[in-house]
Amino acid sequence: MNDIQMMNTIQSVNYPIYFDNSIDELVDFVKQGHYSRFFILTDENTAVHCLPMVKDRFADEDNFDIIEINAGEESKDIDFCIGIWKMLIDFGADRKSLIINLGGGVISDMGGFAASTFKRGIDFVHVPTTLLSQVDASVGGKTGIDIDSIKNIIGTFTPPKAVFISYDFLKTLPARQILSGLAEMLKHGLIADAALWDALKTSDLTLPAAELIYWSIEIKNKVVIEDPTEKGIRKSLNFGHTIGHAVETNSLINDENPLTHGEAIAIGMICEAYLSYKKTGLSLQELEEIVRVINALYPKYNLDAVDQAVLCGLMLKDKKNLNGKINCTLLTRIGECQLDNICTDAELCESLTYYASL
Numbered sequence: 001m002n003d004i005q006m007m008n009t010i011q012s013v014n015y016p017i018y019f020d021n022s023i024d025e026l027v028d029f030v031k032q033g034h035y036s037r038f039f040i041l042t043d044e045n046t047a048v049h050c051l052p053m054v055k056d057r058f059a060d061e062d063n064f065d066i067i068e069i070n071a072g073e074e075s076k077d078i079d080f081c082i083g084i085w086k087m088l089i090d091f092g093a094d095r096k097s098l099i100i101n102l103g104g105g106v107i108s109d110m111g112g113f114a115a116s117t118f119k120r121g122i123d124f125v126h127v128p129t130t131l132l133s134q135v136d137a138s139v140g141g142k143t144g145i146d147i148d149s150i151k152n153i154i155g156t157f158t159p160p161k162a163v164f165i166s167y168d169f170l171k172t173l174p175a176r177q178i179l180s181g182l183a184e185m186l187k188h189g190l191i192a193d194a195a196l197w198d199a200l201k202t203s204d205l206t207l208p209a210a211e212l213i214y215w216s217i218e219i220k221n222k223v224v225i226e227d228p229t230e231k232g233i234r235k236s237l238n239f240g241h242t243i244g245h246a247v248e249t250n251s252l253i254n255d256e257n258p259l260t261h262g263e264a265i266a267i268g269m270i271c272e273a274y275l276s277y278k279k280t281g282l283s284l285q286e287l288e289e290i291v292r293v294i295n296a297l298y299p300k301y302n303l304d305a306v307d308q309a310v311l312c313g314l315m316l317k318d319k320k321n322l323n324g325k326i327n328c329t330l331l332t333r334i335g336e337c338q339l340d341n342i343c344t345d346a347e348l349c350e351s352l353t354y355y356a357s358l
């Protein structure tokens with residue numbers, strides 16, 4: 001892992017990402033911001049595992065409140081968002097208030113959305129507490145909520161004022177949630193940096209090392225700086241997501257114990273690696289390596305039980321498509337990708353069949 005040199009701060013579009021153990025920086029930021037009030041948004045799990053580490057540091061302040069919501073994707077909807085807005089009103093939030101989003105991607109997406117629309121926008125910062133939100137959701141300025149099972153269909157591009165990452169939060173994260181974030185790290189290696197992929201495939205990933213997390217954030221950050229509003233290169237981050245999102249949505253609707261985002265993306269990455277082998281020159285050897293690494297980490301999912309036509313229908317609804325054509329980011333080799341590959345239903349079904357045959 002000699003390739004990576006960790007700094008205290010990664011500069012994003014127009015805000016800093018503090019790394020690592022950055023609660024000190026959070027406290028300084030809040031005090032120097034002279035906010036009229038601030039609000040810490042948590043869910044029921046981060047309230048237990050993460051809030052004490054933050055709240056204790058503000059023991060001498062009397063101008064903040066805690067807003068707690070239920071944990072899980074089901075909370076990321078307009079009803080919970082209205083609940084947040086109402087609590088902000090009840091607690092006397094004004095335009096000089098701050099929201100601190102303390103949690104995973106559900107908290108950062110919805111807290112960011114609630115803040116970016118409350119009184120036409122108030123300041124917010126992210127304190128990401130899951131691996132997925134550290135390497136992905138808290139970087140890049142997308143906020144959003146779901147409607148029914150359509151994910152992130154309502155949202156804004158609004159950057160946080162800062163992001164504060166602390167590795168320590170990951171120590172209470174369940175193994176399945178670590179694996180969920182790991183899928184995005186693997187993706188970052190596959191689309192942009194073969195050296196990260198190589199480092200990941202040879203590491204103990206029970207709890208990925210801080211250096212690997214930093215490296216992964218740097219890749220995502222570089223992409224969003226180049227293309228903040230997803231007109232071009234940011235689409236590279238969609239590798240594995242065209243098929244993965246459809247599998248995830250279908251699982252959320254039908255499975256008793258639905259797939260996590262990362263588990264679905266892992267399936268999507270195998271299918272889209274297969275499409276890359278068929279369409280954009282990924283070698284058979286590299287396809288087999290990707291399959292070997294991913295299948296060793298993630299449990300096999302039974303795609304035989306899923307109607308392929310239903311999945312293709314879900315892919316068509318994806319907001320990334322234009323003119324009714326299904327669009328994929330595919331790999332040309334490990335560490336390099338190609339945007340905007342139109343895939344037919346027959347090709348997509350073939351890739352699903354390939355996954356099922358493994």
Ligand SMILES: NC(=O)c1ccc[n+]([C@@H]2O[C@H](COP(=O)([O-])OP(=O)(O)OC[C@H]3O[C@@H](n4cnc5c(N)ncnc54)[C@H](O)[C@@H]3O)[C@@H](O)[C@H]2O)c1
Nearest residue numbers: 045049071072104105106129130132136137142169172173
């Ligand atoms: N905005 C973006 O660019 C972007 C990118 C990727 C994903 N997302 C969104 O992120 C969401 C998924 O994020 P997630 O996987 O972090 O889900 P999540 O926020 O639901 O967190 C997963 C679970 O971990 C718990 N948890 C969080 N921190 C913990 C800790 N330190 N210890 C113990 N438990 C903890 C949570 O309570 C929850 O039960 C999705 O809604 C997705 O759409 C957004």
Ligand SMILES: [Zn+2]
Nearest residue numbers: 184241261265
């Ligand atoms: Zn993702």
